[in-house]
Amino acid sequence: MWSYVVPWFSSGRQTSPQPAQLSEVEKMNIHGLPSQGRQRYNVNWQSDDRPLVIVTSCDFYYGFSIASALLTDASDVCRVRAVGQRKEPLSTLARMGAETAVIDFGNEKSITTAFQHKTDCKVILSIGSNEERMKEATCMLQAIDQADVDLVCLLSQGGADPTSEWKQLKEFGKLEWQVLSRNGGNSCILRTDWVQTNFLFWTDATSKNAEFPLSFGSNHPTLAPLAMTDIAKAVTAIVKNAGTLLTVSTKRTFTLQGPDLVSSTQIVRLLNDALKNPVIGEKQVSREELKAYLVGLRDNPKRDGIIPPNDTTIETFLDYFDFVESVDQGRSHDMEDLTGDKGTSLQDFFKEYARYFRPE
Incomplete structure (x- = not known):
């Protein structure tokens, strides 16, 4: 039985100054911010008709980096909602102008509410490094399908293959298959090579x-190691130009390399x-x-x-x-193309x- 907990949302209309730019090391450490006590649960939506981009696992390095890049480089075309399980790492993104939603994977309602939207909506599906990450990603995909979003873009791993002999790459491959097999809306995969940091x-x-x-x-x-900042640039390009990039096929896989x-x-x-x-x-x-x-x-x-x-x-x-x-x-040129x-x-x-x- 699911219990009801509404996710905590923070409005992106902030009056406080933006925080100083975090270094890559600080972003890598974002999940380790100490807890500030019990989470607050309430809803505070932005009153804004810009298209919405929801970024998941923003309490981990990849998701946090993507969300902060979108807030910096794409705020003219979209607003950003940062989703994660811990409020503390999301607070910095809230001060930068993001909506933030703290969700509980033991609670179905908190997940579905986090993906509700009233405007055009894209989801950047980043996953964390916790043991339950694939199960949590599947839960989010179910909520995403109910929310009827325009695009799901999965941040995946190079070598992902549902038939792989290596467990982690096999799990990423299965998740890719789930994203590309979803009914309705566009889907794309960003397979990343080794991240330099x-x-x-x-x-x-x-x-x-x-x-x-x-x-x-x-x-x-x-290896073709690439910078996390370049992955964020590729995501920003997709957010801004999805209509052009997905005209040939509504299901695409990009290989990102340095x-x-x-x-x-x-x-x-x-x-x-x-x-x-x-x-x-x-x-x-x-x-x-x-x-x-x-x-x-x-x-x-x-x-x-x-x-x-x-x-x-x-x-x-x-x-x-x-x-x-x-x-x-081989060497992919998808990064340059994007x-x-x-x-x-x-x-x-x-x-x-x-x-x-x-x-x-």
Whole structure:
């Protein structure tokens, strides 16, 4: 039996100044904001006839980044509703002008209410990194279908395949199938390659041991790492130009990659170039050895560092590395087609974050 709880909504018509722009590290840590006590549940809709874009899992890095980019770059064409399970990470988006809806996945009414709308509506379906994320995404899709939205755009994972031998990629593939199989409205998938900021989880190894452990080979290019900001640009382009992009087909899959297709050896070389001192060594490890390193981060988080990956994130990393090791991955140009830009290079990423990787 579902109990009734109305999601907490905050009006986007704010009089307080916008908060300072968050760094990518602060966005990565957004889910770790401490709880401010019991959630408030009420409804406060914006009185606005602009089309609505609903972004889910905004209490996690990906969703938060997408919503903040839309608030900055697409407020002329839409208003934004940020949906998540925790009020605290959404408060920053509310101060930027978003409606916010805190939902409870144990409560059907709170989910359906979060997707109600009176104007044209698009949904950017981002999922978190919690263990129940796929079940929660299915719940949201059911509510989305009831709400009759114009477009559902799923932020997915490169290598997603419902028949994949790797669990996390298989789950993403099944979710893609659900999105593309929905009746009514347009659907699109954004499959992302490795996100550059994920490499910040390797700073413990580089700073303490001057080594970069990776579980895929060095003999051929395998990753095309891209910036989270470039993913957000692609989503913004779809929000602004969905009518044009989906004229050929109402069901489309885009593969988003960064400008550089690199091997593990090239990754370490680019890092050393950014450090201006070739001191970091490449270390080839097995899946289990890399898992042990990442689990060590989970179990011994730095007090002032990046919130460590949880089990779901770790398994997704490992599955994706196994996948790219098993295929000859080509270079997609969908990013350029969507945004008119190749995106941020891995070299520029390492230059910007060199201080995090520098040996102690």
